[in-house]
Amino acid sequence: MKILLFGGSGLLGKELQRALQAHTVLAPSHADVDITDEATVERAINETAAQYIINAAACINVDALECDPELAEYINAKGAGILARAAAKHNLPLLHISTNYVFAHSNLPYKEDAKRLPSNVYGLTKSQGEDLVRAALSKARQYIVRTSWLYSPVRSTYIDYAATMLAEGKVVEASTQIGNPTHAGELADAIVLHFIEGERQNGTYHLINTGEDATRYAIAREVARTLGVPEERVVSKEYSSSSLRPSVMLINTKLPPLPSWRESLRMYIETRYKKGS
Secondary structure (H helix, E strand, O other): OEEEEEOOOOHHHHHHHHHOOOOEEEOOOOOOOOOOOHHHHHHHHHHHOOOEEEEOOOOOOHHHHHHOHHHHHHHHHHHHHHHHHHHHHOOOOEEEEEEHHHOOOOOOOEOOOOOOOOOOHHHHHHHHHHHHHHHHOOOOOEEEEEEOOEEEOOEOOHHHHHHHHHHOOOOEEEEOOEOOOEEHHHHHHHHHHHHHOOOOOOEEEEOOOEOOOOEHHHHHHHHHHHHOOOHHHEEEEOOOOOOOOOOOOEOOOOOOOOOEHHHHHHHHHHHHHOOOO
16 A cells, blocks of 8 residues: 655654554655645645555644644644645545644543643644534544643653663652553554554544553653663652643543553663663
């Protein structure tokens, strides 16, 4: 199958390219195809003879986007809408990646059909993008996949920061913000299994590593435990629920679950940081 992947240079995009090796993946850069330009998108679909579109492109810098909401809307909302309308025109399936930040701060997990109430520009524009995808493809094959706190060897994240600091004998400050740490490689494999090589009902899905108590503090302590260093090197710092990064936990009620976040995290740390130790 010929798959047109937008956002292929990102963390998830690179994992998707790995997971899709059995297919022909066309992953144009932003310089090659601007998803906010209808003519450019149309030309890309025609020239590649694409059979499936994946939109993993997004502006994700939460803090910076508060100062530049127009850029966020341009990519996260307008771009998503243009891709969705193009997919509808050519009768192509579209898989759109979204975020847990479409929801408000809560200590309880959100199901797929829960009311959205974003508390930052990033979440607001991703929510708008979801609406545009649903409107354009109401009668066509479309999937919206929300996820959270991705990590992968292809790019350093908070988990890598914690592992490096702890391995160097330093202290890590970690908040009690709640989320779903998710291995991007496992997410990519699940996307291919369920939505590319399999076929699901149109709709919104949550794909995250499972398990409760996934605060940044708990994550850092799990990293310490896996590395075999004192967990006391991880100290808790105050977290404000009014933060631009709310505590939001997703729950998957539609798909077979991914492994637990602790299991996936331990495997990641052991493979990436304990080789030869």
